[in-house]
Amino acid sequence: MKILTTVKKVVDVELTMHVEDGAIVEDGLQYVINAWDESAVEASVQLKENNGAETTLVSIGGGDNTDMIRRCYAMGIENGIHIDDPALAKADASIFAKVLQKVYEKGDYDLVITGKQAQDTDSGQTGIILAEYLGVPCVSNVIAIEVMDDQHIKVSRVGDAGTEIVELELPAVVTVDVSINEPRLPQMRGIMMAKKKAIDVMDLAALGTSDDEVEGATPKSEIVEFMVSKTRKAGQKFEGDAAEITAKVVDLLANEAKVL
């Protein structure tokens, strides 16, 4: 089985964001692997270890992604592709999906695993759109993957009415939730080996995308402005005798907030 995993470098959400003139202030930001993609990497490596598979990751944009890709190598991914091109600066999910389609078509993959969303955009579209472009089945929000045979996998998905068990014919795309696994910490031996491994860096010309689909395409939507989120303020905090303060808070909920 050949598995393609997508990995995005994203801003660390633990940090404070500052917005000036409609843009996020870059100063002081740090970038990390998207948590959902890290789970996709772990899921790929587990499939490799348990069922035998060749694992490849692809990352789009982000400038120098060497550290992130090496970390994924150290976790057990075998091959890495990085597509970087100034033409992707304004790309939306459907343009990223077009680029991924090109990568997929060059590699004869059986399974694509993506994180279900990126923690910078919280959008959750790219993997699903990729499956539409490829004309292959797709299940999103997956929390378990089991290989049935060469042509089929069984996945568990968190749906609205409970957990859905779905059998997929390969090739297929699955997008995973972080709860699918606990990504491993790279070990020293893996980190040392990863340093020697090459990363296949290419621009769009080298990938062979067509102009009207990617480079010259107008994104279907674009971010025109960032704004500061409304933040909540800390309210009244009570300490002391549990019976007394709890009664007080219940009274406030009923008579001040009027929500009981």
Place this chain on the structure above:
Amino acid sequence: MAKILVIADIKQGVLKSSTAELLSKAKTIGAETAVVAVGSNIESLTSDLANAGSDTQYIADDPSLELFSAGPYASCVVDAAKQFGANLIWFGFSESGKAVAPRVATQLDAACATEITDVELSGDQIEVIRPAIANKVMQRVKVNTDQLVAVVRAGAFEATEGITGTENVVKLSAPAPDLKAVIKELISDAIGEIDLVDADVVISVGRGVKDQAGVDLVKELANDLKAGFGSSRAMVDGGFMAHNKQVGQTGKIVAPSLYMAIGISGAIQHLAGMTGSKVILAVNKDTEAPIFNVADYGIVGDLFEVVPILREEIKKIKS
């Protein structure tokens, strides 16, 4: 005039409140409205769908649509969108909506935006507002196509008193099943269980409740209040709570009138799922817990002591 198609959110045969909220918003901005409902044995919902504010009801009712399958579901929505000539297609916040919206957008060659909290129309130009980076910033997004498929964040729009619609049913033919992604089983929630996203009161448990006994203790309070019962990620990972009960950036986004965080420290990923609530109560023994920074009311104390008192005091006030 804008034509807005709203996807009916149906769970266990009941129309959820998001449908009326989205249709109200559509009518408030002067749009022509239609709704598409996909499922099995749902014809009895027709009048509910009209009353929610739709003037045309596209109904795909077929036994093959009983269990959710994203492919056929998307086909039904695309069919309705084309027949109606919709330029805005709105899903309420749901896992099925998040799975289907990008498919529908791709098939219609339309733009797609998830988690939107507002929409602005001026002439043919569509713009939406949505949070990003775990709620830390908001984005204004310009749509470059004539059509937008959007998933609306829970609590973003309110149902308006007095808005209603008319019955005008258009039956949709059942789409072919997806033979390459076959749903084998649904391990379903208990019948009648209160839906987190719909509930007026949501009570969530975190690491502080420690174990099953702690979960059960707080569950009793949730039962008393007929509240939705949610969880932080820690309790899901620990196996104490089901995956679809997780509130946060990676789970459900909720915006109830009252949210009670019991034994939840308040990691940024959890806050991203609940800070849209009207009133937040936090119970935590750590006075420095970040949850207190967003809580309107905070009780610093041992939840095992506080929760039983909370139950008694609420019972007293309700009686």
